[in-house]
Amino acid sequence: MYLRSNIMSATRAGHGLRRLSSNALVYSEEVLHAKTTGSPIVALESTIITHGMPYPQNLETAVAVETIIREKGAVPATVAILKGQLTVGLSREQLEYLAHAKGVVKASRRDLAPVTAAGLDGATTVAGTLVAADLADIPVFVTGGIGGVHREGENTLDVSADLTELGRSRAAVVCSGVKSILDIGKTLEYLETQGVCVCAFGESDEFPAFYTRRSGHRAPHRTPTAAHAARLLAAARALCLESGTVIAVPVPEEHAMDESVINEAITLALQEAKRKGIHGKEVTPYILAAVSEATGGKSLDTNMALIKNNAKVGADIAVEFNKLMNVDNVSNNLNIGFSRRVDNSADSRSFHTSCRSRGSAPLSPSEPAASEPVLAIGGANVDRTYRVAEDYIKLDGSTHPCAMAQCGGGVARNMAEALWRLRGGRARLLTAVGDDADGHYLTGIAPGLLLDGCVVRGARTPTYAAIMDARGECQLGLGDMALHNHISIELVNRHMDVLEKAPVVVLDGNAPQATIKYVIQHCSKTNKPVFFEPTDRRKATKVLHSGLRIAYASPNLTELRAMARFVKPYMLPDHVNGVDEILYLSKMLSSFIECLIVTLGAKGVIIVRNKDLHGNGYDTTAKLYPVNVMESIENVSGAGDCFASGFLHGVLSNLNEPSCVSIGFEAAKNALLSSNTVPSNFKMSTDVKESSYKTLL
Known part of the structure; x- marks a missing residue:
């Protein structure tokens, strides 16, 4: 076999990109x-x-x-x-x-x-x-x-x-x-x-x-x-x-x-x-x-x-x-060349300690678990974008000239591939794809990433199509995601050995509700950290149905609001917005999520940590990490997933919070400059530079 x-490579063609695959x-x-x-x-x-x-x-x-x-x-x-x-x-x-x-x-x-x-x-x-x-x-x-x-x-x-x-x-x-x-x-x-x-x-x-x-x-x-x-x-x-x-x-x-x-x-x-x-x-x-x-x-x-x-x-x-x-003396993998600067300050110790209560475990490269593959469970699909060359799109049945681009998609798949590249192949993906041409395309992007049993015979691989205007704004999205229902508890049980060895489990909102709840329950029993990526506001609440606390979640503001509304529907603020709203909503989720990574697009991220005081409530701290705005952008679709993967890669390398954010920003920058959702090679700076941040709480 x-x-x-x-x-993959990309060349300019008209107003869009033409992807060439071999x-x-x-x-x-x-x-x-x-x-x-x-x-x-x-x-x-x-x-x-x-x-x-x-x-x-x-x-x-x-x-x-x-x-x-x-x-x-x-x-x-x-x-x-x-x-x-x-x-x-x-x-x-x-x-x-x-x-x-x-x-x-x-x-x-x-x-x-x-x-x-x-x-x-x-x-x-x-x-x-x-x-x-x-x-x-x-x-x-x-x-x-x-x-x-x-x-x-x-x-x-x-x-x-x-x-x-x-x-x-x-x-x-x-x-x-x-x-x-x-x-x-x-x-x-x-x-x-x-x-x-x-x-x-x-x-x-x-x-x-x-x-x-x-x-x-x-x-x-x-x-x-x-x-x-x-x-x-x-x-x-x-x-x-x-x-x-x-x-x-x-x-x-x-x-x-x-x-x-x-x-x-x-x-x-x-x-x-x-x-x-x-x-x-x-x-x-x-x-x-x-x-x-x-x-x-x-x-x-x-x-x-x-x-x-x-x-x-x-x-x-x-x-x-x-x-x-393997011992990480020079670099944790072959694609990234930053030197390790483990900060032993109180802030660094607090960051890692906050992720070690119920549902979490120490994440240090000195421990054998940190060298095992991360397991991502969730959606994989083929993304196709159609960028119309004309200024206006008329939904009247007429044909518009466009440039089509194709790449791998799906939040869990994107994060798994990014971690696979950042960690030298140490990541696995549990998902469902068909045995069609799209399925073969996805399995070939990162050899060995998909676990056995993820290919469903006679099935159609999930796809997402985005219709973009000449300015690059999405006007219409179409998704065929029915196969995600095959990401079953039975499939998880078939790969329980991978799950139990993984230093962290990544879940996305595309997985079925029952599977998400089952994985969180098992990880809670074994004290294993879970990283949840909501994918959209309608799926963001899936992680909350178990009633158990997880280590990480990375919602945007819309998803954060949906999660808070699910927990306490009658306590949402009427006229609060901006940073104050984010802090208010994050506190409402303190009993469910230890570390919230709230993504704000071009404004950066806010990291909110809810430390369990063991019966005396939660101590909430928050920091805003701004990001430099890029003038030239190739593709935005995978930047958030690459940021989350870079951040998690930093945590697995036992780096402090600012350094983890810095790696996340670097990974996102690579994605923004790539025509792929996940760049085939991450070109990172040769040293971890701690991001400037503003303490909010």
């Missing part, structure tokens, strides 16, 4: 499971199978390398294009297919789109594999050797695309340097120009030359151990360096070739290639084959030995890097 990952990747079950569980993964190229070695050595080496990586505690992800589909993680049958296949295209960056569009088979080079590794967010890539500047490159301009790709990929490439058929000195200079960090691995700073341990050139840096290399990679991510790292591992001494023998063989092979007019990407496989023949097969043995050794080193680095990410 393979699962698709949708990579199913960029499929993952093997093994790789998908590793991504959803947060296990270390190592990317592998496939040209070594199709162009680097003859059969059967190519298959034996590929299988051996994958076995080594598994034995070291990581998951191998060999990358290739199969019948036009960029695939991350190959089965044994697919490896055998590539090992025997003829006419497989050697696919660098420039070749990925043509090979995919034509439905061909392609073996990814270092550059091509780096593209896939970045799309799949795999931080470590193992290969034999990277490409470089060819000899006489200053005249021919023959420079491998590997070097350029290393300058724009975040991955660490574990290799044995570059082959001595290349100009190693110029290659190192080119890597420096591209901003690539080059490190020799081990006790020496000598840069290796693939078949031999020495090249006569020094690496700019040295990393002595896998743990050190992992810290280097983590530091590069924390600094948001959008360039790669080369970890150059010398071939084991017992397998290294004699420098004079290999240099003579390479010189003769290069002369023969020049005489035959062989150039470009065909040079390397020709030279390798010629050198293997000239050395009686010894160069092939060396090639096989060094790639296996590189696999051991790369797997060790991936495991160590994964440990750093």
